[in-house]
Amino acid sequence: MVALAENPKKRLTVQVAEVAPETTTIRSLDWDRDRFDIEFGLQNGTTYNSFIIRGEQTALVDTSHEKFRQLFLDTLKNQINPVDIDYLIISHTEPDHSGLVKDVLQLAPDVTVVGSKVAIQFLEDLVHQPFKRRIVKNGDRLDLGNGHELEFVIAPNLHWPDTIFTYDHKTQILFTCDAFGLHYCSDATFDEDLEAISPDFEFYYECLMAPNARSVLSALKRMGELEKIGMIATGHGPLLYHNVEELTGRYRRWSQSQTKAETVVGIFYVSEYGFSDRLAQSITNGITKTGVAVEWVDLKSADLQELQEIVSRCTGIVVGTPPTSDTAAQTALSAVLGAAKEKQAVGIFETGGGDDEPIDPLLSKFRDLGLTPAFPAIRIKQTPTDNIYKLCEEAGTDLGQWVTRDKSIKAMKSLGADLDKALGRLSGGLYIITAKKGDVKSAMLASWVSQASFKPLGISIAVAKDRAIESLMQVGDKFVLNVLEEGNYQGLMKHFLKRFAPGADRFEGVRTQSAENGAPILTDALAYMECEVVSRMDGGDHWIVYSTVYAGRVSKPDALTAVHHRKVGNHY
Template identity: 30%
Template sequence: MNTKLKEGIDWVGYIDWTVRDFHGYKTESGSTYNAYLVQDEKNAVIDAVKAPYVGKYLERIKALTPLESIDYIVCNHAEPDHSGGLPGILAACPQAELVCNAKCKTALEKHYDTAGWKWHVVADGDTLSLGKRSLAFVDTPMVHWPESMFTYVPEEKLLFSMDAFGQHYASAFRFDDEEPLDVILQEAKAYYANIVMLYGRPISQTLERAADLEIEMIAPSHGVIWRSHIKEVFEAYQKWVVCKPAAKVVVLYATMWKATEQMAQAILEGAQECEVEAQLFNVDSTHMTRIVTEVLDCAAVAIGSPTLNNGIMPSMAGVLCYMKGLRPANKQGFAFGSYGWSKRGGPNEVAEAMDVMKIEAMQEPIRSQYAPTPEILEQCREAGRAMGKIAEQYK
């Protein structure tokens, strides 16, 4: 495995092949916790790994340089998948200073026993000389925690980008040109949609700052390192930060006695009459990670639920709760579903959730008392056609 980014700069992280959940995000492709060693007149380690894997992390560092030679350990982000190994490496390198910004210091003090840690607190724009190389620090608040920070090596045109441009993707290869581009861009899209979608505005501002830097390589904290397809991932991010619609519609539903499912199928049929991509997902058989990834760039979305105990189906409630937290933007859509003796029920609650998400309502909810009649199914098809026409504008 090639772990060399530049002469004297190496990957020293951990590949987590078996992780399948990241606080609700289904990581079917595993993940990596990337950390990097920069060797110069002074040596710096960029970030740590999850606490259980600190042993392998220290082994990788020791294979390149004695632990006693580490002068600085940079923490770009206090979340435990990146900072969990800090107590271990600081104990092994007692002479090393921990480099972070003030907000990160405060966060780390709330996570760990930091007594005895040597702090080197930096501010936005500060630099730290290593000898022939230097480290420059760029605050990136809310990408995706308040203390998040980039570290940049101007002499190498190398950006350590923390969670930005990352992917939850385990691979035996470290670089973007060693994997199929469509696969890693899809993983980057899923990561963006499920982790940082709600922070579109600060990420957009961060992209503007990053555009001012000369960059030949982007080394994120998860997934592969970008060295050949930086243009492609930048262009993708510029679309994702505004949830730029594609010529695509998405139909989501939960069902009990197949009434809402019939309505969903009819909506899909209507959308398929247009020259657009149309996708149908039963939320009971599709994980919300996939759902949110597809909703990210759809132009229109229809969401349906039957009525259970005068309310929404629990599985759909969970998906909507997840979506509301991520705030997909620039969507139109409508609610639909069936009900029995309760006239309020699932469709109304779906419509309320869509309103909270600021999904522009195309029409009133389509509601069916028990099994849908042919007339209601035709109403669903017509609504699907309207979704398709909206999406066609983005071809």
């Protein structure tokens, strides 16, 4: 095993390990990455895993992220002369795994690229050069010699439409790329510490796999047709060896639960077109905050009958405008319109590809069918910024809240009258939490705040999972807790209680100044504290956020904190 360092400030290292006979992993360790695809806060960095299988012929399974270009290529050349690589297997073409494919092709111009039909099509647009290729279907085999016979499993939508798994019959390793992975960076090559990796394993599933739960179950069924799976070689995080049965079982249980969900929103878009993947992911993140299940469908490769079935069972649908020049996508879009039904919620977003279906005529068609727009159409006029992705997240939350409104009202009425009133007698102060990350700012009114520790100075805050500010309060994020003043809080309270449109500026018309951590301080607040998130605990429909406090000031030493008294205990 060897580790090479590139830049101490970035903390990028590479680990090489023999994981089975004639099988080597090159793990690119990204220790300090704290965000993935804008929305997902990472607590433990991530890894990008690549593999070399040596039989009489040699195969390289996946490459790495382009940020590891020199590190990865130097390490690869230390392990093997690139011209001796016979096959480059592409599990899928997402840039964090295929970012160095073009570099490998330059080093090994005679290599044969192996992938699904969709993956090969994507690669042609990615590398812009001719290359040898071998398109594989489910059950196809490739014999490398010395017992390394590879069998391919088609696993579309996990989490891109071009995904394949590769099973080595000699070592009983299944190479799965994103599926069964997790964003977790450590020197441990394998999953021996199940307790440590479990939270990140579940978080990863919820973010990337839950919207494709049906595809997960289909992949698990195909995996069951293989011989024993002794190891799962994932594309992110540690390889699964000690807990294969336990962790695949979790995927099965979670996916079965998702597919049985009462409320489902379908997101229909064309992956690998414009910015559609990231925009759809941001909208998904907002929807799932409300407890609503999501199903993704790629309009370009969708089965029309299955597409119509999905639309018919959805409470809401979101459409990313496909390219007008793509016949398959346009046919699928017509199928969505044909299956849509009255009283469904609908949302539409441009994908930013330059050849988008016009939004207004499409929106008019849905309205004529009796569907209700759940958020204003999202129009992309330039490369999406963090604020655009945040707008998408908030739009998704609005849609999720709209499709669950009847359920929410029913839940408010379900608590016994005496218990409801008794719980409502728990009082709290009045505070406004403000946060800023990059160019994105947000705020919320809070009353469930309490000091939680002396050493270190710490507070706990209950933040509803569907709050816009929640994604800015991940572990390591910084924010300001503004304390409102008794008798002088009505203006601020009224402002921050109102419902903001997706992407709206929460601070328009409010006097602020910047804290040292960059978050806004409300000038009219009684006091403020600068805080950093240390941990988060799942509290049902809230996150219990524990944070340390490292700076603060009181503007009126003799004034009192505003107090909030409720009458009921099952809603604000």
